[in-house]
Amino acid sequence: MSERKEPLLAGTTGCPGCGALITAHWVLEALGSNIVVIVPAGCLATVGASGLRSAWPVPFVHSLFESAPAVATGIRHALDLRGRPDTQVVVLAGDSATLDIGFQALSGMATRGENILYICYDNEAAMNTSGQANGASPRCALTPTTPAGHPGLKKDGPGLMVAHRIPYVATASISHRDDFMGKLKKAARIPGPRYIHVLSPCPTFWDYPPDRTVEVAGESVEGGLWQLFEWEDGKVRVTYRPQPRIPLRDYFAMQGRFRGMKTEEVEQIQRQVDSFWGEEL
Amino acid sequence: MKKLLNGNEAAAAGARLSKVQVIPSYPITPSFPVHHQLARDVMEGKLQARFINMESDQSAIAAAVGASLGGLRTFTATNSQGLAYMSEHLFYASGLRLPIVMAVVSRALSAPHCRFADHGDVLAQKTSGWMIFFCETHQEILDTCIQLYKICEDPRVQTPAMLGYESYIQSHTFEPVDVPAEEAVDAYLGQRKALGNVVDPDHPLSINPATPPALYMDFKYQQWKAMEGSLTIIEEVRQSFRDAFRRDHGGAVDTQRMEDAEVAVATMGSMARTSRQAILELRKEGVRAGLLRLRAFRPFPAGQLRKCLASVERVVVLDKNSSPGAGGGLYDELRAALYDGNGRGKGPPKVFGYIAGLGGRDVTVGDIKQAVRASVPGKEGLHWMGFPDE
Numbered sequence: 001m002s003e004r005k006e007p008l009l010a011g012t013t014g015c016p017g018c019g020a021l022i023t024a025h026w027v028l029e030a031l032g033s034n035i036v037v038i039v040p041a042g043c044l045a046t047v048g049a050s051g052l053r054s055a056w057p058v059p060f061v062h063s064l065f066e067s068a069p070a071v072a073t074g075i076r077h078a079l080d081l082r083g084r085p086d087t088q089v090v091v092l093a094g095d096s097a098t099l100d101i102g103f104q105a106l107s108g109m110a111t112r113g114e115n116i117l118y119i120c121y122d123n124e125a126a127m128n129t130s131g132q133a134n135g136a137s138p139r140c141a142l143t144p145t146t147p148a149g150h151p152g153l154k155k156d157g158p159g160l161m162v163a164h165r166i167p168y169v170a171t172a173s174i175s176h177r178d179d180f181m182g183k184l185k186k187a188a189r190i191p192g193p194r195y196i197h198v199l200s201p202c203p204t205f206w207d208y209p210p211d212r213t214v215e216v217a218g219e220s221v222e223g224g225l226w227q228l229f230e231w232e233d234g235k236v237r238v239t240y241r242p243q244p245r246i247p248l249r250d251y252f253a254m255q256g257r258f259r260g261m262k263t264e265e266v267e268q269i270q271r272q273v274d275s276f277w278g279e280e281l
Numbered sequence: 282m283k284k285l286l287n288g289n290e291a292a293a294a295g296a297r298l299s300k301v302q303v304i305p306s307y308p309i310t311p312s313f314p315v316h317h318q319l320a321r322d323v324m325e326g327k328l329q330a331r332f333i334n335m336e337s338d339q340s341a342i343a344a345a346v347g348a349s350l351g352g353l354r355t356f357t358a359t360n361s362q363g364l365a366y367m368s369e370h371l372f373y374a375s376g377l378r379l380p381i382v383m384a385v386v387s388r389a390l391s392a393p394h395c396r397f398a399d400h401g402d403v404l405a406q407k408t409s410g411w412m413i414f415f416c417e418t419h420q421e422i423l424d425t426c427i428q429l430y431k432i433c434e435d436p437r438v439q440t441p442a443m444l445g446y447e448s449y450i451q452s453h454t455f456e457p458v459d460v461p462a463e464e465a466v467d468a469y470l471g472q473r474k475a476l477g478n479v480v481d482p483d484h485p486l487s488i489n490p491a492t493p494p495a496l497y498m499d500f501k502y503q504q505w506k507a508m509e510g511s512l513t514i515i516e517e518v519r520q521s522f523r524d525a526f527r528r529d530h531g532g533a534v535d536t537q538r539m540e541d542a543e544v545a546v547a548t549m550g551s552m553a554r555t556s557r558q559a560i561l562e563l564r565k566e567g568v569r570a571g572l573l574r575l576r577a578f579r580p581f582p583a584g585q586l587r588k589c590l591a592s593v594e595r596v597v598v599l600d601k602n603s604s605p606g607a608g609g610g611l612y613d614e615l616r617a618a619l620y621d622g623n624g625r626g627k628g629p630p631k632v633f634g635y636i637a638g639l640g641g642r643d644v645t646v647g648d649i650k651q652a653v654r655a656s657v658p659g660k661e662g663l664h665w666m667g668f669p670d671e
Contacts, residue, residue, distance in 0.1 A: 033482070036480050036482060046491040049491065050491040051490065051493050051496060052496070054487035056485065057485060059480045059481065059482055059485045061480060062489040062491075063489075064343070064369055064370060064373055067339060067343035070335060070341075070344045071343050071344065071346055071347040071350075073344045073347060074303065074305060074333075074343070074344035074347020074349070074350070074351060074355070075350060075351050075480050076347075077303055077331040077348055077351070077353075078347065078351020078353045078480070079351060079480075081303070081351075082352065082353075087482050104336060108336030108340055111336070112333070112334065112336075
């Protein structure tokens with residue numbers, strides 16, 4: 001095996017500014033070529049391989065929507081039996097596949113203790129079907145199926161995985177590359193089920209200019225809304241503390257999906273975030 | 282060595298002798314003892330395999346897909362609700378051309394909730410691209426498991442298969458079964474030789490990319506041709522198995538007294554066993570009856586059926602399933618197969634269909650004899666056994 005220079009090859013069909021593709025690039029860059037990638041239904045399952053063309057330089061399996069962790073389980077055991085325990089089995093799944101339709105399979109993978117690295121690229125809605133709301137969508141987000149704004153609360157995916165007491169859980173953001181790459185490399189060295197949840201904005205359905213993807217993700221982290229931490233050996237560690245935190249109103253203002261949000265709703269979320277960090281702005 | 286086994290034990294023995302390497306498991310009644318037996322076999326070192334406790338039927342078949350994509354021989358078992366829950370992955374597995382064998386212990390689908398025999402679970406998956414076999418004896422369950430790996434893993438086939446037998450009537454009853462020696466099965470079956478569709482970090486492939494209209498139909502055509510061509514492989518394996526083990530359960534079809542039959546009973550699974558006795562008695566009573574048993578419902582052996590039925594006057598079809606608003610699975614397809622006659626001389630035989638034994642209701646020798654005797658002109662069409670015609 002030779003080390004590749006190019007992680008994901010050119011010619012993907014993702015939208016300009018696609019956060020999921022940035023995630024995919026960095027995952028491949030961090031983990032090297034001795035990996036197998038399983039991607040369930042979602043944008044990333046189709047933008048990298050279509051017809052007779054593929055941008056995936058490593059084995060890639062497009063699974064059904066709800067079962068990537070189960071397909072990965074079968075592949076993991078087969079590789080082990082074939083004398084390839086060194087090969088990293090990686091699930092790269094969107095937030096619908098992770099937190100909603102596929103959560104059962106993810107939970108099973110975790111409780112069985114499978115030696116699989118699971119990465120959720122979170123763009124907070126079901127983008128491959130034009131962005132309808134799901135369990136990862138934030139309150140007030142305008143989506144095709146919540147035209148009056150999403151009434152629910154965003155599901156705490158990393159918290160659910162911490163509750164499974166697996167060896168490693170982390171959050172990351174494509175705006176904070178060193179933090180993300182460090183967590184990927186650390187996770188790669190830990191055996192057992194591992195989970196990394198990466199904020200990966202979508203310009204198409206968050207409705208912001210495609211050249212601002214990294215900036216939008218950064219606003220969320222620097223505003224303290226998306227918190228970067230890792231959970232290991234029963235302890236949580238904040239890996240990045242935004243100082244000073246910036247007000248969240250800009251984060252909401254820069255995205256069309258929040259244009260229906262009222263000032264008091266922004267203020268309420270600001271108070272919740274302030275409370276989390278234990279300090280007012 | 283002869284052993285007294287129930288149907289589930291026969292299936293587990295077949296899997297063990299086939300040296301399956303990965304067993305993703307999600308037990309359901311009445312196939313759960315297959316899982317329990319194989320878990321013990323793996324723990325006791327009788328079988329070198331990974332037994333994986335999955336969290337749902339759907340994940341069990343998904344993990345089977347993963348393991349089979351990993352190049353290994355893979356087995357699991359399910360039935361009824363479990364099979365229905367797996368449905369999406371059945372199409373996925375066959376489209377990926379993975380030679381998985383799965384025991385399916387046919388049980389009625391809810392509602393109403395019922396634990397007993399009914400082919401409706403399997404028949405609902407008839408377009409899934411899986412080979413579908415129904416067994417008549419426990420010996421056949423064990424032997425067919427081995428045969429199916431031989432057939433499915435053939436480079437010309439590369440298609441998954443269901444090893445069918447029935448809830449309780451077959452899964453929990455005991456019969457003497459000749460369990461072949463491990464070495465004999467090893468010599469016959471060997472290890473799976475995986476073809477190109479394998480996940481291998483040294484030879485990266487993109488598996489199941491988005492496929493446009495210009496390609497999708499080509500894949501489906503190849504799948505169709507492989508299934509159609511498997512009829513030849515089934516016959517080859519019937520012969521090679523007979524040579525190796527001195528046992529013959531038939532190929533895609535199995536017959537009894539069809540040479541001079543004027544009326545045929547066509548059926549699948551446990552009702553074939555009962556029909557044999559009915560046919561013996563009818564013969565004694567002067568009715569020239571014969572049995573046409575389909576071992577394989579997929580591939581559907583239409584040509585063989587036409588040949589077998591070329592000179593009978595009447596066919597009585599027994600279906601342990603129903604398709605509301607249409608008919609029974611075998612009744613519908615057998616009649617469709619017979620329709621393609623040569624257009625001259627006498628037409629195809631008259632067909633009398635019976636929906637029978639749903640949800641494990643008894644189908645007796647007397648019931649079958651009565652159905653044969655009632656197959657008189659004017660009574661063609663579909664009937665419900667034990668229910669009045671309109």
